[in-house]
Amino acid sequence: MTNQERLTKFDITSSVMTMTTGSILRELEGGSKPGLCDSFDERVAFTDRSKVMESLINKRLEEAGL
Secondary structure (H helix, E strand, O other): OOHHHHHHHHHHHHHHHHOOHHHHHHHHHOOOOOOOOOOHHHHHHOOOHHHHHHHHHHHHHHHOOO
């Protein structure tokens, strides 16, 4: 992995870590979509933050070609 790739990965990770869980879910799913929960706020409350952070980091890395 080149130094530029490491910096890009660090930037993506840092950016995702500062996002709210709701923002992460919206980016991953393209908006607030109905599901098993009565409201989006309830869905955010039941979300495993670490799991969705990892998913978004991986999505952004893939989009960056890394």
